[in-house]
Amino acid sequence: MELGMISFTARGTGLLHRLSGLLRGRADCVCRVPERFLTPEMEAEGIERTPEGGAASFAREMFAAGRPMLFVGAAGIAVRAIAPLVKDKLTDPAVLVMDEAGQFVIPILSGHVGGANELARLIAGLCQAVPVITTATDVNRVFAVDVFAAKNSLIIADREAARHVAMDLLEGREVGFLNSCQVECGTTLVDGWTPEGCTARACGRNIYIGVEKNPAVSGETLRLVPRAVVVGLGCRRGTPVQTLREQVQLALERAGVMEQAVACVASIDLKREEQGILELAREHNWEFITYSAEELMQVPGEFSESGFVRETVGVDCVCERAAVAAAGDGRLILGKQAANGVTVALAVREVRLRAE
Numbered sequence: 001m002e003l004g005m006i007s008f009t010a011r012g013t014g015l016l017h018r019l020s021g022l023l024r025g026r027a028d029c030v031c032r033v034p035e036r037f038l039t040p041e042m043e044a045e046g047i048e049r050t051p052e053g054g055a056a057s058f059a060r061e062m063f064a065a066g067r068p069m070l071f072v073g074a075a076g077i078a079v080r081a082i083a084p085l086v087k088d089k090l091t092d093p094a095v096l097v098m099d100e101a102g103q104f105v106i107p108i109l110s111g112h113v114g115g116a117n118e119l120a121r122l123i124a125g126l127c128q129a130v131p132v133i134t135t136a137t138d139v140n141r142v143f144a145v146d147v148f149a150a151k152n153s154l155i156i157a158d159r160e161a162a163r164h165v166a167m168d169l170l171e172g173r174e175v176g177f178l179n180s181c182q183v184e185c186g187t188t189l190v191d192g193w194t195p196e197g198c199t200a201r202a203c204g205r206n207i208y209i210g211v212e213k214n215p216a217v218s219g220e221t222l223r224l225v226p227r228a229v230v231v232g233l234g235c236r237r238g239t240p241v242q243t244l245r246e247q248v249q250l251a252l253e254r255a256g257v258m259e260q261a262v263a264c265v266a267s268i269d270l271k272r273e274e275q276g277i278l279e280l281a282r283e284h285n286w287e288f289i290t291y292s293a294e295e296l297m298q299v300p301g302e303f304s305e306s307g308f309v310r311e312t313v314g315v316d317c318v319c320e321r322a323a324v325a326a327a328g329d330g331r332l333i334l335g336k337q338a339a340n341g342v343t344v345a346l347a348v349r350e351v352r353l354r355a356e
Helices: 010-022 040-044 054-065 075-085 116-127 145-151 159-170 241-255 275-284 293-297 307-313 318-327
Strands: 002-007 028-033 069-072 095-098 104-109 154-156 175-179 182-185 188-190 205-209 220-226 229-235 262-268 287-291 331-339 342-348 352-354
Touching: 002 010, 002 054, 010 028, 010 069, 010 116, 054 069, 054 075, 069 075, 075 095, 075 104, 095 116, 104 116, 145 154, 145 159, 145 220, 159 175, 159 205, 159 220, 229 241, 229 275, 229 318, 241 275, 241 331, 241 342, 262 275, 262 318, 275 287, 287 293, 287 318, 293 318, 318 331, 318 342
Parallel strands: 002 028, 002 069, 069 095, 175 205, 182 352, 205 220, 229 262, 262 287
Antiparallel strands: 095 104, 154 220, 182 188, 229 342, 331 342
C-alpha cells in the first residue's frame, strides 16, 4: 500500500510522525512536514519538508502518482488543495483528513473505488480514532457494488447503470446478480453466492459479471468485467500495428468478448521484439508474455496444426497454444483466426472472486 501524508502544525507533525511509525511495514509512506518542525530523527526516517507551494503542491504530486493521501489538519485545507484536481470518482485517488488531535479520520474523496473508507478504518484502528464514514451504502449497510468491483479488480463498464443499481439497492429494490465466476467466502468456494439485496434471477436491473459483450440478460445491466482474456498472437515479421489491431478486434467481436476483458497478449519468444505486438500491448496496457517453442509444445489440449509453422518456428500452432499457456487453468474460447499474415486465438482464465 502507498500513502502520502502532510501536516501543518507542531501537534499535527507529531501525530504524522507517530502514524508513520505505526504504518511501517504496512505502507510505503511519503511524508511532508513544515521545515520548522522537521527533526533529525524524522529526516533519518525519510520524512521531508513540505515542498514550495504547500498543500497544493503536495496534492498535485500525489494525484500525479495516483497515491492515496492523508491531510493531518483542517478539512478546508485539503478541500482547497484538491479542488482543481478532482476529475472522476472511478480514477481519483483516496483523500482523507485527520484532525491534529487524532480523534477523527474522515474520507473526503474516493471512499469506495479509491479505498478511502477502508484506509480510514485502518488508520483509525492504529490511532484509536473514530473513522467518520459518510457514504450511503456504508451508513445503511447495503451491498456496495463499486467496493466489490474494486476489491476484485473488476472493471465497471457502465457508469450510469452502476448509479441506477446503487440507488435500487439503497431503496430496497431487488437487483439481479448474474455471475459466471467462482466466489470464495474466506477459504471456501461457495456456489450460487449472492450479495444481500440481490437475487440469482434477472430483474429490472441487474449486475452481470463476465467477459461477454452482450450477455443474454433482460433489463438494464451493469457489467462488471474481469480482466481474464488472453490474446494469443502470431504474425509475419514486420506486420504493422494497425493490421494487428484490426485482427484482434475482429477476433474479440467474433467471440462476443469485451475489449476491457483482455489481460494480456501471448506469443512465441521469437516475437519478443516484434514492434507491432509491442506497440499494441503498450497502447492497451496489456502485458506481453512469450514462451519458447518447447514450452508451447508441452501445453495440453487439441490445437490447430500447421506443418509450415512447425518447420519455421518449431511449434504447430503459436496463437492457440500461447493463449492457453497464458490462461493457466483456463480454456480456449476462440480457435485460430488467420488473415493478412496474422493469427489470433482467445482463451479465458478462471476467475475467483472474493465475497465481501
